[in-house]
Amino acid sequence: MALIDAHNHLHQLPDPDAAIAAMKDAGISGCVVNGTSEDDWSDVASLAERHPDFVHPAFGLHPWxxxxxxxGWLEKLRSFLDRFPHASIGECGLDRWVDEPALEEQRAVFLPQIALARERNLPLTIHALKAWGPLLEALSDEAPPEGGFLLHSFGGTPELVCQFARFGARFSFSGHFLHPRKSKVLDAFRTVPVDRLLLETDAPSMAPPAEFITHPLPDGQNHPANLAAIARELALRFDEPFEEFAARCTENTRQFFRLH
Structure with missing residues (x-):
């Protein structure tokens, strides 16, 4: 079963083309590659042009x-979306784990990106860390796109799953949550509606435990080809046959990002 990595930063790896070859060998058929600033949107674009059937670009301004x-950041973002009309917006969001920039400054770039996603009816990928209340407030102030949004590497509680699902949220699981200290996150993912669950690596960040690293990289970086081992382990934790589990997550990703 071909998997899709719903969120990574493939362009940040030293050799993205070699990483794609390894991903294909591992049974991965595509990935959503997220830009995070004006400085790297062109790198994402270049990768998407070289691998149009594998790389699905996303352009966003990260809260950090x-x-x-x-x-002119917003007009520049619009120009990349004009150039790639099937792209998505992301990653963007709110983060209270960092002291700088202030939350109000983060909101000043997050709200226009929600509005732009709604205006163009594009998939939206959201980063949220220690900012669940402000995120709910932002989604009330600026309605999300009709097709909903993805909370990538969702690390919240079962109660938050219910709250955000009402706004149209999807939730992607990262292999980082297989670390024993993150066991409570698994409880939250058990409450995610079956049609809202996606799989991601967030590579080169969020590496899984060592036993699920099939493609090691220097300096603890996470290779996106580790997704296959992550998916197998999550299916096991959910007590589901791998093929059925993988097929459902892949279809959820295709539906959300409109990859058919």
Whole structure:
């Protein structure tokens, strides 16, 4: 069964083309590659042009980079979306784990990206860390796109699953949550509606435990080809046949990102 990595930063690896070859060998048929700032949108675009049947580009301004934006950032984002009309928006969001930039400055770039996703009816990938209340407030202030949004590497509670599902959320599981100290996150994912669950690596970040690293990289980086081992282990934890589990997650990803 061909898997799809719903969220990574493949362009940040030293040799993305070699990584794609390894992903294909591991049974992965595609990935959504997310830009995070004006500085890397062109790198995502270049990768998508070289691998149009494998790389599905996403362009967004990450909350960590909100204070480094240029005055024309939103128009620049629009231009990349014009160039890639089947792209998605992301990653963007809110983060109270960092002290800088301030939450209000993060909101100043997050709300226009929600509005742009709604305006163009594009899939939207959201980063949220220690900011669940402000995120619910933002989604009330600026309605999400009709097709909903993805909370990538969702690390919240079962109660938050219910709250965000009402807004149209999808939830992607990262192999980082297979670490024993993250066991409570597995409980939350057991409450995710079956048609809302996606799989991701967030590569080169969020590496899984060592026993699920099939493609090691230097400096603890996470290879996106590790997705296959992550998916097998999650199916086991959910007590589901791997083929059925993988097929459902892949179809959920195709449906959300409109990859048919």
């Amino acid at each position: 980079h909100a204070h480094r934006r240029t005055p």
